[in-house]
Amino acid sequence: MVKFSALSTALLAGSAAAFSPASAPRNNLMQLNAEKSQALPFMNRPALLDGSMAGDVGFDPLGLSNIDDVGIDLYWLREAEVKHARVAMLAVLGIVQVEIFGPAPGCEAATAKCQMDAFWQIWNSHPQYIAFGLIMIMIIETISGIATTQGRESGERAPGDFGLDPLGYAKGDADKFARLQAQEIANGRLAMWAAAGLLMQGCTTHQGGIENLMQSLADNSF
Numbered sequence: 001m002v003k004f005s006a007l008s009t010a011l012l013a014g015s016a017a018a019f020s021p022a023s024a025p026r027n028n029l030m031q032l033n034a035e036k037s038q039a040l041p042f043m044n045r046p047a048l049l050d051g052s053m054a055g056d057v058g059f060d061p062l063g064l065s066n067i068d069d070v071g072i073d074l075y076w077l078r079e080a081e082v083k084h085a086r087v088a089m090l091a092v093l094g095i096v097q098v099e100i101f102g103p104a105p106g107c108e109a110a111t112a113k114c115q116m117d118a119f120w121q122i123w124n125s126h127p128q129y130i131a132f133g134l135i136m137i138m139i140i141e142t143i144s145g146i147a148t149t150q151g152r153e154s155g156e157r158a159p160g161d162f163g164l165d166p167l168g169y170a171k172g173d174a175d176k177f178a179r180l181q182a183q184e185i186a187n188g189r190l191a192m193w194a195a196a197g198l199l200m201q202g203c204t205t206h207q208g209g210i211e212n213l214m215q216s217l218a219d220n221s222f
Contacts, residue, residue, distance in 0.1 A: 048074050053159075054181035055189070075152045075159055082160030083144065085188020088195040095198050099208040113208030116199065 037045045037058030045058040048065045065074050095115045103110040103118070109125035110118035123130055151157030169177050198209045205212055 053078060054178065055185035073152070076148065078159035079144075079148045079151075082185065082188070084192060085185060086160075088191035089188055091195045092191050092198065095195075095209060099210055112206075113211050114202045114206045115208070116202035117206055 035044050037043045037049075037060075038051075039057040039059035040061060043061065046060040046063065046065045049056050049058050049060055051058070064077060067073065067077070098104070098110075098115060098118070099113050107122060107126070107129070110121045112118045112121060119130075147157065147162065148159075151159070151161075165171075169180055201207070201209065201212050207215060
């Protein structure tokens, strides 16, 4: 009788389980979906790219975020990305501004519309300008390198943060500041592509960026 009761209980439990929702597979499916990259849904999200950094959408097909050797890690890579993004935005603005409005005072020798050619014009006429620029780059890189090393060791400094916030954006609304950070990195990434394109077309066509754009539209218009 006891065996029969135990067998009946087991059968009833099994029958009830058959009609209960299968939560485990669903939870596993949700977990798998959550681990997928936002930028590349067919790939898993990189372990260290958890969305905490501005502009992070899990795009890392080469696995660079997992590098942790010879002094290079995700902190170092992020610092480099932010730095090059800011430099590229200034570079694109400078190239276009000089092509439209002409050279800055003291640089009248740079008459070429192509800023790659204008660089060599300045080199031939005022090499001290180039030397001064290189010295300034060395000083800025030294300061940046010290800040990066100390920030990585202490964990108290976000990559690219030099405390330069004259308009006080960081002290205002946190959501607005986060949106500005995302816009900065997005525009910086676009500017890196734009700067690379300007350099490439300038070296190959010896035309300014806008001049080359107008020439391309004229050659390919109907």
